[in-house]
Amino acid sequence: MMKTLCALLSKLPIKWKIMLWSTGIMCILFAVYNAAQFITLGQWLNNQERVSMQKSMAQIQEYYQEKKTVLDVDQVRNSKSYLEKIIERRQLIRILDQNGLQIIAVSNRLPDDWVPPEESYQSLFISVWHDNEHLLVLRSPIHTDHFQGTVEIVNNLETLDQISNIILVVMVIAGLGAIFFSGFGGFLLSKQLLHPIQSLVETIQNIKVKGLQERVRPMNNNDELSRLAHHFNDMMDQLETSFQQQKQFVEDASHELRTPLAIMKGHLSLLKRWGKNDPQVLEVSLDAAIQEFQRMEGIVQELLELTRSESDHPEALIEIVKPSAFVQQCVERFSSAHPNMVFETDLHFTESDAIEVVPYQLEQVLVILLDNAVKYSADNNVVRINGMKQNHFVKIRVTDSGIGIPSDELPYVFDRFYRVDKARSREGGGTGIGLAIAKRLVERNRGKITIMSKEHYGTTVTVSIPACSKTE
Structure with a gap:
């Protein structure tokens, strides 16, 4: 039974779990509090009843002790008028002799046959029942010169029981009301607390149907759930951007590779048809195939470089570099491969100027920029x-x-495979990946890259890297 109940509870939504738990905890706390209050109040009322009976007993004992020298059975019988004066509502007062026989009895709406007389040698309280009537009996001995016996005071606790029952009913009604309001309050509280999560669930469901552009509605709160929704939106922004970049990357890569493959396929088909016996066709087709193969090799190499620039974290390779000598050496090495180009350097660095970079990455950035400038x-x-x-x-x-x-x-211009003049760039061998690689490498070295250009007048690319505060 318990396992079945736990299994059913585990399948409930969080909203209902919060409501049930909050209601259950409130019920337990309220029940414990009411039980403690009911028991304490009942004991207090019972003690008040006992104190009242003890006061009446003390008055009777004092009255008889004042007459101890002359008190006998006749004097006890003559004390009935006094007992009638002090008797309370729903009370019975009896005087018994030493044999337990009743001498006098004074009653106020409480028949004396409800409680059988009984002698006592010490003061004590006894709780008894007559049918549905709850009675409290106090017996105390009397010792005088001429009389020995027992005083009995019997109180009907009907009023006390009625008060207790009324208190119990009020507490039960209050408990049921507390259960209802705690359940209702728990429902409202869970609904309010889980509103961001519900919004998040709805957004995820909408994403499955409508796409990655769906977002959680913004909330003005600054609690943990609101921050969760905010971070989810940020994550979805990044994810959408990543998917768009991936889609663009696949489309552009397939487009770039499709062209050389088509050219190579065309020349190979030409060779198969006529080039076997025509040296001129064979030479032209082989040169074209080799050229397109080299271009494909360049595209693949640049794709690998771009992936490497996005995944590597070569902190251990960072060195302090003097920019003047480093840039001069890179330009000299690059210019040797382009003898028809003129490279003018104008470097205004001092001996104390230095930067912290990964040298081969900075060199690759300069090679990309110089190569684009040449092209x-x-x-x-x-x-x-x-x-x-x-x-x-x-x-x-x-x-x-x-x-x-x-x-x-x-x-x-820094997007992957983006080329301003696609036809001219293809003829020059460009793939549109170089500036994307350069930008990523510069950012990995805590720098930034900017570009300024005017059509038909030229282009200027600026790489800015933080200078070292200390040099070795």
Whole structure:
């Protein structure tokens, strides 16, 4: 039975669990409090009744002790008028002799046959029942010179029991009311507390149907659940951005790889049909296939570099680098592969200027920028490299005087596979990944990269990296 109940409770929604638990706890607390209150109040009323009976007994004892020298059976019988004066409502007072025989009895709405007389040698309380009547009996001995016996006082506790019953009924009604209001309050409380979670559940369900653009409605509270909803929205923003980037990445990569594959397939088909016996067709098709293969190899290599730049955390490879000598060496190595280009360097660094970077990553950034400058210089074969320290940043600028970039295209040049002039870039071998890699590597070295360009006048890319406060 208990296992079945636990299984049923475990299947309930959290809202109902909170309501049931809060109601159950309130019921237990209220029941314990009411029980303690009822018992305490009942004992207090009972003690008050006993105190009242003891006062009456003390008055009677005092009355008889004043006459101890002359008190006998006749004097006891003559004391009936006194007992009638002090008797209380629903009370019986009896005087018994030493043999337990009744001498006198005074009653106020309490028949003397309800309680059989009984002699006593010490004061004591006895609780008895006559049918449905609850009676409390106090017996105390009398000792005088000429008389020995017992005084009996019997009180009917009907009034006390009625008061107790009324209190019990009130407490039960109050308890039932408390159960109802605690349940209702628990329901409202659980509904209020779980509103952000319910909103979160609805949003997740909507995401399954409508897509990643769904968000939890903003709340003005600053509690933990509201912050949970806020963090969920932030996570969904990042997730949506990631999926969009992944989708764009797959689309662009498939588009980029589809072109060289189609060209290679076309030339291979041409070779199969006519190139076996035609040396000229064979030569042209092989050269085209090799060229497209090299371009595919470049795309794959840049994809690997981009993935590596996003996943690596080479803190152990960070070194303190002097920018003047480092930039000069990178330019010299790159210029040796492009003898037709002129590379003008204008570096304004001092011996104390230094930066903390991963050297091979900074070199890769410079190679990407110089390579882009060479590709898009058009008929102008001059590339300028400037360097300076400004506002606690070491800044390196690469400027060309080539085809430039339209202003409406500038916000997208750091996106993967984005190319301003797709046809011209394809002819020049560009894939649109280089600037995305450069941006990621610069950010990994706590720097930033910006670009300024004017169509037909050239482009300037600036890399800014925090300067070292101390150098070795």
